[in-house]
Amino acid sequence: MRSTVISGLAELSAMKSSGDVTALGLYCQVAREAAADAGLERGEIDGLLIHTPFDGFSLYWPTVLADTLNLKLGFFDVVELGGASAAGMVWRAAAAIEAGLCNHVLCLTADVFTGLGGVRDLMPGQRQEYEMPYGASPPNGYYAMVARRHMHQYGTRPEQLAKIAVDQRTNAMATPGALFGSKPLTIDDVLNSPMVCDPLHLFEVVSPCSGGAGVVVSRRSAAKSAHAPISILGAGEAGSHLNIARRPDITHSWAQDSAAKAFAMAGLKAADMDVAQLYDCYTIAVLILLEDLGFCAKGQGGAFVAGHDLTWSGDFPCNTSGGQLSYGQPGGAGGMIPVVETVRQLMGRAGERQVLNASKGVAHGNGGVMADEVTLVLAN
Amino acid sequence: MQRCQGCSHWHWPAVSRCSECGAWDPPWQDVPIEGAVFSWATTWHPFGGTEAIGVPYTTVLVALPHADNRRLLGLWEGEEGELSMGAAVVGSVGATMVGKTEVPSLRWRLAR
Structure with a gap:
């Protein structure tokens, strides 16, 4: 993938409501902003990858979007890996460019939150037949079970998980557009917030919202952005199952495999990263990804979090835009937050929260309940 | 199974x-409906599709030794305070309303 780069980005503010604007409308806005950021005219865009929004889920979404934007495409598709879709788009776009199919691929996500009922109806049948009758409301109940098992096996403590939410809130306060960027959190705030799914508290759970984000993947020789292009040094993808009951050990995830592939491709290791943007639907997801990507040993995530400052100015900058926990989770677009923020940091465009001398970063997407995993290693 | x-x-x-x-x-x-608790979660906030159960409720993940420790989900019928990792439990088949449909579902309690 050395002949491809990420040449532009766009991210809409997180919104509790998008008013009359549909997911298609948000997609169009993200597309225009991302193309402009990459310095591209409409006619130069010849690739499109999207995640079908929960709102307005239907067939032929890439075609509908191309039609709406009057794009002439040589490569277009849907990437459906839940929260790993966005990261999955990036290497697919790079592979398509290297295969000679196209030169500039819009990788886009956008969604409008209209309630959880629509999402539930899109779940696979096995969830509705074998999981819902047990009250295992996906995914809250499953992540709570993972957290409890991690606490049992490794002695992880609630205050360690809470610190992840606290540090990410600090990051959100330096991020324009964050849904929860106005008020700091303390560990006591998190632990005293209502219990949603024991042992996970309200502030350890993402808040659904509306929004959108995307990046442009370009052939290196054709990139026109005014910003320094970002190299895709490595990518890895792994997964095999949906139901948490099938995992041999629910405190390990396929992220171990996706990260191993990505770092090997890049010729780097976790310790070489200057920033880490990790999918964070729940605090326990961040903790497990820290372990599985190799930032610390399995079971040491709690101690790692307690011993490091995860804020943008700290010794381990992580989820520097606040992550989904504090920026908000705009449906399928939540998975684009780690990608966009890594690119923004490596381009030196993070403003107040810019991590000094950031040259290498990892962006990780996670779909389902630690099921679909995609790791990207990026550099400037 | x-x-x-x-x-x-x-x-x-x-x-x-x-x-x-x-x-x-x-x-x-x-397969005997008996096993060991592998993990559990107690839901305090009502989410779509599980309204008929009523919060708070506890969902348990149980490993079945008679089926190569394959794990099954189920609803907990006892007090949450009774639960511990590895605790021996027995189950029965009950029913849960999911929307307007009654679906068979496992219920677990401590083995006595």
């Missing part, structure tokens, strides 16, 4: 074809 006639692999959720060896229609075998 389904157990493959070709490779003896236990399946849950149910399948029409074994994911290990490809045999069709793995037959069902009676």
